[in-house]
Amino acid sequence: MIKVEDLRKYYKVHVREAGFLSSLKSLFLREFRTVKAVDGISFEIPEGQIVGFLGPNGAGKTTTMKMLTGLLHPTSGKIHVAGYIPFQQKNAFKKRISLVMGQKSQLVWDLPASETFLIHKEIYEIPDREYKQQLDDLVDLLDLHGLLEKPVRQLSLGERMKCELAAALLHRPDIVFLDEPTIGLDVNMQESVRRFIGEYNRYRKATILLTSHYMADVSALCERVMVINRGLLLYDGSIRELIARYAPYKRIQLTFSHEPDLRMLAQIVGGTDRIKQAGPLTVEVEVERERVSEISSNLLSHFPLSDLTIEEPPMEAVISRAFASAPDQNENANKEGFD
Amino acid sequence: MVRTLIQRTYRFYRKYMALLKMGWAIVIAYRSEAFIWMIGSFFQPLVSLFVWMSIAGDGTVGGYSTADFVLYFVGVLVVGRMTGAWDIWHLDNDIRQGTFSNKLLRPFHPVHWNMADNLASKLFWLLLIVPVWTVLALIFPGLRPPISPLFYLYTFISMMLALLIRFIIGYQIGMLAFWTNRAASIYVVYEGIHLFMSGRIAPLSMFPSWVISLAEWLPFYITVGFPVEMLSGQLTDPVLIGKYFGLQCIWLTVLILLFRLEWKWGIRKYSAVGG
Numbered sequence: 001m002i003k004v005e006d007l008r009k010y011y012k013v014h015v016r017e018a019g020f021l022s023s024l025k026s027l028f029l030r031e032f033r034t035v036k037a038v039d040g041i042s043f044e045i046p047e048g049q050i051v052g053f054l055g056p057n058g059a060g061k062t063t064t065m066k067m068l069t070g071l072l073h074p075t076s077g078k079i080h081v082a083g084y085i086p087f088q089q090k091n092a093f094k095k096r097i098s099l100v101m102g103q104k105s106q107l108v109w110d111l112p113a114s115e116t117f118l119i120h121k122e123i124y125e126i127p128d129r130e131y132k133q134q135l136d137d138l139v140d141l142l143d144l145h146g147l148l149e150k151p152v153r154q155l156s157l158g159e160r161m162k163c164e165l166a167a168a169l170l171h172r173p174d175i176v177f178l179d180e181p182t183i184g185l186d187v188n189m190q191e192s193v194r195r196f197i198g199e200y201n202r203y204r205k206a207t208i209l210l211t212s213h214y215m216a217d218v219s220a221l222c223e224r225v226m227v228i229n230r231g232l233l234l235y236d237g238s239i240r241e242l243i244a245r246y247a248p249y250k251r252i253q254l255t256f257s258h259e260p261d262l263r264m265l266a267q268i269v270g271g272t273d274r275i276k277q278a279g280p281l282t283v284e285v286e287v288e289r290e291r292v293s294e295i296s297s298n299l300l301s302h303f304p305l306s307d308l309t310i311e312e313p314p315m316e317a318v319i320s321r322a323f324a325s326a327p328d329q330n331e332n333a334n335k336e337g338f339d
Numbered sequence: 340m341v342r343t344l345i346q347r348t349y350r351f352y353r354k355y356m357a358l359l360k361m362g363w364a365i366v367i368a369y370r371s372e373a374f375i376w377m378i379g380s381f382f383q384p385l386v387s388l389f390v391w392m393s394i395a396g397d398g399t400v401g402g403y404s405t406a407d408f409v410l411y412f413v414g415v416l417v418v419g420r421m422t423g424a425w426d427i428w429h430l431d432n433d434i435r436q437g438t439f440s441n442k443l444l445r446p447f448h449p450v451h452w453n454m455a456d457n458l459a460s461k462l463f464w465l466l467l468i469v470p471v472w473t474v475l476a477l478i479f480p481g482l483r484p485p486i487s488p489l490f491y492l493y494t495f496i497s498m499m500l501a502l503l504i505r506f507i508i509g510y511q512i513g514m515l516a517f518w519t520n521r522a523a524s525i526y527v528v529y530e531g532i533h534l535f536m537s538g539r540i541a542p543l544s545m546f547p548s549w550v551i552s553l554a555e556w557l558p559f560y561i562t563v564g565f566p567v568e569m570l571s572g573q574l575t576d577p578v579l580i581g582k583y584f585g586l587q588c589i590w591l592t593v594l595i596l597l598f599r600l601e602w603k604w605g606i607r608k609y610s611a612v613g614g
């Protein structure tokens with residue numbers, strides 16, 4: 001459904017220094033720097049898959065999304081989305097996709113969301129019956145009751161986001177790009193937006209590419225993740241494997257019923273550096289994935305425990321480890337970019 | 340072939356109606372602001388009017404008596420507002436903030452959004468000013484245009500063409516935001532020139548002849564002075580009227596062609612640097 005080959009996007013940025021003198025200087029001597037926002041990535045996404053797109057700020061996620069939707073023209077490389085070349089901006093292509101940016105609203109600010117919906121109905125040429133059906137579905141799935149008649153500016157951030165999603169999906173796009181759809185939302189709202197995205201993927205069989213800072217979004221929705229940093233694809237595969245590769249440890253949280261013998265504990269888990277004391281009676285230990293069950297049964301038989309929980313390390317930690325281990329080849333390339 | 344054409348026209352019409360309805364809803368939501376803007380736009384024509392009235396006194400200036408000036412500047416007030424374009428402020432903002440991307444992703448040209456907004460607020464203006472002028476004209480004979488019904492039609496048609504011309508020019512200057520962040524200030528300069536050359540500050544016949552011919556051939560006089568002079572009964576020569584209608588059509592065509600070219604280049608620029 002989506003096919004990307006050796007995609008690149010370089011920007012030429014005018015280097016401006018602060019201050020009056022340097023602004024005078026820049027009138028005569030313009031310095032440019034090439035920023036490699038996306039530097040040769042390739043991937044394919046089959047129909048109906050939800051893919052999580054991860055990376056720190058400025059990694060190239062949004063630039064890639066903009067190229068996939070046709071807003072940006074790639075510097076080089078090939079893109080095919082649903083058989084179209086996005087930057088040709090064909091209307092038939094636009095009717096099949098949707099881009100939701102958590103930070104940019106597409107609803108008309110001063111009017112109720114229902115007005116924007118009616119515009120979309122005409123612009124996307126949605127037949128009356130289909131429109132009614134889809135609107136009813138969306139109102140139910142997103143629980144929009146009573147929100148559509150209020151001016152958008154009076155909605156809360158979460159309510160607005162739900163209306164944004166509905167507006168973006170009225171024309172039943174089968175390819176959906178979600179750029180930080182849960183940004184700034186509270187946990188409940190994140191959860192309901194997340195559930196909705198999963199739901200839409202299932203009943204529309206939509207292909208979805210999703211970026212998020214919240215790992216919960218990604219681990220709840222996506223079987224496959226792509227990790228990008230400095231314009232390079234560092235990882236493309238299942239979440240499980242990502243964790244296995246970059247997080248070979250699991251965390252065991254222990255609560256003792258009376259103070260434990262720390263020396264013995266260290267012996268069982270394999271070293272004092274594995275132990276983090278969280279309180280007088282609670283301790284966190286890191287253990288290798290393969291030894292988790294062996295060590296926990298040992299712990300249970302040697303200590304009077306009131307609680308024992310085994311946790312995956314947080315995704316944030318996994319991702320940052322992935323970034324840290326990536327080769328820094330792009331760093332040099334950037335420096336050579338001065339001209 | 341014909342059927343698909345009819346179908347496409349019908350769909351286009353429905354899209355426009357939806358956008359117009361939305362534009363109208365925005366005008367109504369902000370009716371008090373719309374009203375205040377409107378009152379604000381009265382000042383320049385009224386100030387010009389009083390200046391010229393005091394200069395003319397009991398005589399005439401450039402063929403205009405005090406009574407002529409009254410009718411002329413009330414005409415300027417109506418036509419100036421009716422043809423004025425302020426979409427540049429939205430467009431400039433949209434492009435620089437990147438909200439333009441939203442409109443670009445939809446399968447309908449973004450220019451129609453602005454056009455529909457523009458038309459909706461013009462409709463609001465027309466619905467206010469026509470009754471007001473009618474009532475005032477019943478009370479003050481000086482406000483009754485000395486023209487035949489046919490000339491009302493001419494005035495209206497030329498006013499609509501002028502509206503399109505000024506809209507496209509405004510949008511074109513707004514599109515300069517693809518290249519520079521000075522689009523808005525360029526527009527302010529353009530508006531300043533327009534104020535003089537279109538006949539808004541004084542009837543064009545008051546100016547030196549070289550200014551007049553410049554203003555006539557470039558899209559200035561035809562955007563305000565032409566409809567106003569027909570409405571106030573100053574312009575009755577059918578040959579001249581035909582010439583100015585012709586110029587309006589030619590300029591509209593040229594501007595539309597230029598618009599397409601600028602759009603194509605602008606979008607290329609926009610998609611190169613990102614919104």
